[in-house]
Amino acid sequence: MDSMKKKEKINPITVTAKIDVPNQSAEKTCNNSWCFxxxxKEPDSPLRTVGIAKFFKEMPVRDDQEHVLVLSGLWNIAMSxxxxxxxxxxxxxxxxxxxINKGIKDRDWLLRDQxxxxxxxxxxxxxxYTxxxxxxxxxxxxxxxxPPLMELLRGKISWVExxxxxxxxxxxxxxxxxxxxxxxxxxxxxxxxxKLASTCLDVVYLNFVGVKDKKKRLKYHSDLLTRGVGGLEMENRKAEExxxxxxxxxxxxxxxxxxxxxSLDLICQKDFLIDLCYIWGGLVNHTSxxxxxxxRILCYSKTGRKNIAESKEVIENLCNVSRSSDDWQYMGxxxxxxxLKDPDTRYKVLETATLFLVDLVELCSLPDRINxxxxxxxxxxxxxxxxxxxxKNKKFQKALEEVWELKVEKRKRxxxxxEEKVAERRLFVGLIKQEAKHLFWLGEVxxxxxxxxxxxxxxxLRLRNERVVLYSNRAQCHLLLGDSDGAIRDSTRALCLSTPPNSHSKSLWRRSxxxxxxxxANESLMDCIMFINGCIKSETTKxxxxxxxxxxxxSKQMDATWIFANARSKISSSQVNKIQEPYDECKSSNDEQQYDEMMRMVMEKKSYLSGLSTIFEEPIDVKGGSKREPGGGRRRKKAVVARSM
Incomplete structure (x- = not known):
């Protein structure tokens, strides 16, 4: 055990080789007696330990233009x-x-050097480190x-912090x-x-991505995002991330x-619950x-269930997630x-939920759930x-009877x-299917x-493959007849019967x-991506x-589900006053003036902010990642760019 711990430790003698220091070689002779x-590189271990501790203690009270190099090096070590x-x-x-405290309280120091x-x-x-x-x-x-982290959270500097x-x-x-x-x-x-969760995309778009003139963007934001490498496209991609x-x-x-x-009463505010329905982990943060x-966490509590059940829009969105090929389908x-299991909320959501869940009753399993x-x-x-x-809702009664007939009565019969009777039925089904195909091609949809x-x-029921085809073909008929709901129902049923679930290509495309x-758009995009992945896997050529x-x-749905799509729509439809930043409620008018003044000074002094082009944002060989990081290990379907049309 001790030997493993030793292997994990950084060797302070060689640590400088792991630090990207712009315009400075780690091996270069240094005459500065106060150099981190x-x-x-101090070879004597006790002296090195004392020196590092002393450096950390004195660094905040010293005024040294090399501080930013030290911080970028420490960041590099902490990430790796x-x-x-x-x-x-x-x-x-x-x-x-x-x-952090010094940067918040001493604006002159913050805007000096880098x-x-x-x-x-x-x-x-x-x-x-935490x-x-x-x-x-x-x-x-x-x-x-x-306390200093709270000051940054309040927005005392910018959204980046x-x-x-x-x-x-x-x-x-x-x-x-x-x-x-x-x-x-x-x-x-x-x-x-x-407030951040609901409005941060608008803030980032308005203050950075929507600013097309690179010269008008805060230079230090651009430098942090790209380290001086790449133009507007690279900056926008990182800002999106x-x-x-x-x-x-x-x-x-x-x-x-x-x-x-x-704080459930705060979190369960109706408007915020609706906002949550449209906050997707997305193709950017694959693990969130x-x-x-x-x-789902709110649904663990009675207070959460009560508030969620009262919002029709939230219930409908959960129903849509449950009938999708999204990685988080099982959460919906x-x-x-x-x-539905809570007696206090069951009858508030039963009518709506049944009309969707009836299509999922033959779903065997998902990656995180069985049966x-x-x-x-x-x-x-x-x-x-x-x-x-x-x-008394006729559609609801019909859906409930359908579940009973399919899962109880038909199964019993x-x-x-x-096996002989099953084989006989298979032949009979095949004949009817041929008649249906003939009518379809004659235009008798x-x-x-x-x-x-x-x-x-x-x-x-046991002829699952045959039923997949029948449901999928009927979904195609619904599509041609303009019945999108019917097409979604039947293609969903086909996908539930497919092995593994959500893998039948034609049904994916039809539901998309x-x-x-x-x-x-999001549900359509997920299905289309799965369809494309299936096309690639089925190809035998390189x-x-x-x-x-x-x-x-x-392409269409990626544009519609772009993380800044709503923000772009707000800005283009109406040039409203500047969108309030998420921390405005916690700011005094004096704080706002200080913030605006600081941003103005940053723009004026941007010549001092020459980027840190050799420092990379991504972790350096962080094995296994962190379960807390939105960009860690859980997969999420990704669109694959066609190499050949």
Whole structure:
């Protein structure tokens, strides 16, 4: 065990080789007696330890234009070796907290040299070291890291610093031993996080991405995003990634309170619950369930279920997620089942949820859930006869009867069916299917749909492959007849029966088109991506060919689901007054004036802010990532660019 710990530690003698220092070689002879990099190379271990501790203690009170190089180096180490105990034990948290405080309180110092980068890097270092180790989180709290992080979260500098502040505070709130220290600011933290999650995309678009003239963008933001490499396109791509992380980390911080059933009345505000429905983990942060993840946590509590059940829009969005090929489909299903099992919310959502869940009763499993179809069936048929009489909605009654017939009566009738009888039925179904295809090609689409329905009536439940084709073909008929809801229902049923679920290519494409007809861009995009992935896997040649129509659909839906699509729409439709930043409620008018003045001075002094072009934002060989990082290990479907049309 001790030998493993030794391997994890950074060797301070060689650590400078791992630090990207612009315009300075780690091996170059240095005459500066107060040099951090020389201290790291000190061969005598006790002297090196004393030197590092002394440096951390004196750094905040010294005024040195090399500070930014040291901070960027510390950031690099923290990102690559977040579990190493050396720097946390020598006072790095005290040092970082003091530097953030200095940047907030001393504007002249902040705008001198390249010091404006320092609060960002200092908060990032705190967040990286507290990412995995509770003992590091405790040291950070004891060092007074929370108050300066709160100042950044309030927006005392800009959204860039808010991003790393909410990340660090989220890590501190995730541990039992440090949660209470964050909870001292509970109401403010929750309000700020809600505001950030709801409005940060508008803020980033208005203040950065929507600013087309690169010269008018804050130089230090551009430098942090790209390190001086790449033009507007690269900056916009990184800004998109950072904005998504800011949103997802804000939700993660809210999760920490929701898990403990804290501040639920605040989090469950109706408008915010609706906002959550449209916050997707997206193709940027592949591991974050984003809005639906927080909604599921809220569904664990009675207060959360009560508020969610009262919003028709939230329920419909959960239903749409449950009938999609999104990675978080199972979360949508979970939420609906929680609501249906609670006697206080069951009858508020039953009518709406049944019309969607009826299509999922034959779903065997998803990557994170097994026997989902059976769980859905049991929940829907609870008190079947009484429930049927309670509601007069004909569509609801028909859907409930369909579940009963399919999962109870038909299953009972076929339980003793012999293999010979099954084979006979297979032949009969095949004949009806041929008739349906013939009618379809003659243009008799409605008659073809009726024939497919007839075939489904007599087709045994165990003939899953045959039923996949029948449902999928009937979905195509619905599409041609302009019945998008019918197409979604039948293609969903086909996808539930496919092995593995959501893998039948034709059904994916048909449902993608149906969702497009209904204006559900995200669901359409997910299905289309899955369809394209299926096309690639089925190709035996080296150059996979992607259908043009699928590539066109992906392009259309990617534009519609772009993370800044709503912000762009707001700006283009009406040139309103400047969108209020998420921390405005917590600012005094004096704070606003100081912020605006500082941004003006930054623009004037941008010649001093020459980027840090050799420092990279991504972690340096962080093995396995962190379960708390939105960009970590869980996969998310990605669109594959066609190499050949």
């Amino acid at each position: 990099f020389c201290t790291l 070796q977040p579990n190493d105990p050396v720097f946390p034990s020598l006072g790095i948290f005290d040092c970082m907290a003091s530097l 010091n404006i980068y320092i609060p960002y890097y200092a908060a990032h270092v705190i967040g990286s 990412m995995n180790k509770v003992e590091f989180a405790e040291k950070a709290v004891q060092s007074g890291a929370i 808010q991003r790393v502040a909410v990340r660090a505070i989220g890590h501190l709130a995730s541990y039992e031993k440090t949660f209470d220290a964050v909870a001292v600011y509970e109401e403010e933290v929750v309000k700020l996080s809600m 950072w904005a998504s992380q800011l949103q997802c980390w804000s939700l993660y911080l809210l999760n920490c309170f929701a898990c403990k059933e804290r 369930p984003a809005g639906v993840g927080l909604i 299903i979970d939420c609906l089942l929680f609501l 989902l179809g059976e769980a859905i069936t049991r929940t829907l048929l609870l008190d079947f006869k009484e429930t049927k009489l309670k509601f 076929e339980k003793m069916m012999s 409605e008659e073809a749909a009726l024939k497919y329905s007839e075939a489904l009536e007599v087709c045994p 088109q149906a969702y497009d007809m209904k204006g559900l 150059r996979a060919k992607i259908p043009y129509y699928a590539a066109r659909m992906v």
